Amino acid sequence: MTRAVIVGLTGSIGMGKSTVAAMFHGAGVPVFDADAEVRAMQGPGGELLPAIEAEFPGSTGPEGLDRDALGKRVFGDLAALARLEAIVHPAVARKRAAFLIEHAGAPLVVFDIPLLFEKGGNRQVDVVVVVSAPAETQRRRVLARRGMSEDKLAHILSLQVPDAEKRALADHVIDTGTSLAQTEDQVLALIPKLVAALSNEDRAKN
Numbered sequence: 001m002t003r004a005v006i007v008g009l010t011g012s013i014g015m016g017k018s019t020v021a022a023m024f025h026g027a028g029v030p031v032f033d034a035d036a037e038v039r040a041m042q043g044p045g046g047e048l049l050p051a052i053e054a055e056f057p058g059s060t061g062p063e064g065l066d067r068d069a070l071g072k073r074v075f076g077d078l079a080a081l082a083r084l085e086a087i088v089h090p091a092v093a094r095k096r097a098a099f100l101i102e103h104a105g106a107p108l109v110v111f112d113i114p115l116l117f118e119k120g121g122n123r124q125v126d127v128v129v130v131v132s133a134p135a136e137t138q139r140r141r142v143l144a145r146r147g148m149s150e151d152k153l154a155h156i157l158s159l160q161v162p163d164a165e166k167r168a169l170a171d172h173v174i175d176t177g178t179s180l181a182q183t184e185d186q187v188l189a190l191i192p193k194l195v196a197a198l199s200n201e202d203r204a205k206n
Helices: 017-026 034-041 049-055 067-074 078-102 135-143 150-158 163-169 180-205
Strands: 005-010 031-033 108-112 127-132 172-175
Touching: 005 017, 005 180, 017 031, 017 108, 017 127, 017 180, 031 034, 031 078, 034 078, 034 108, 049 078, 067 078, 078 108, 108 180, 127 163, 127 180, 135 150, 172 180
Parallel strands: 005 108, 005 127, 031 108, 127 172
Antiparallel strands: none
8 A cells, every 4th residue: 555645734933834734634634733732742631741740840730731831941941942842752753653554544644743844854754835924924923822922923933944944945835925715725736736746756666
């Protein structure tokens, strides 16, 4: 059986990646949402809570992870962030492996990974799709979020590969600076191209 084509879907904060991921899902493409998996593992009774509490005492409780408390511990502290990632990333990798087994018969799957380039995940996928929008559109979207500020946005962007670099590294770019309908048209047009391109590559190897 030909394995599924693995698409790495990424984009900087506020670019509309989650919206595009939902469009892939709506078109019948299985989507692995790394952020959603992390939220589940950090929610009430989540499997990551004991390790996080041991490393960052007072950051969890009956309701799961206290995001504000943990955020204050790791915000601007790269060493603390690295310790948190050492807990989270291996668990996400296990969930991703199980997802691939579950959807082994699908022609195409999507890995929705915010920090795809930053963490080297682009080397583990077949094709990279970057979601992008004009910088002012991105800024407006992000600053409309509760608790967001100019300083927080600047800090987040400092930890991410710049949008221009992501676009240059991408195999395909989906522009979300348009209407939702136009964005969805791009997604629906891309799906058969991705399947066909990788199918042709497989045939060429045989």
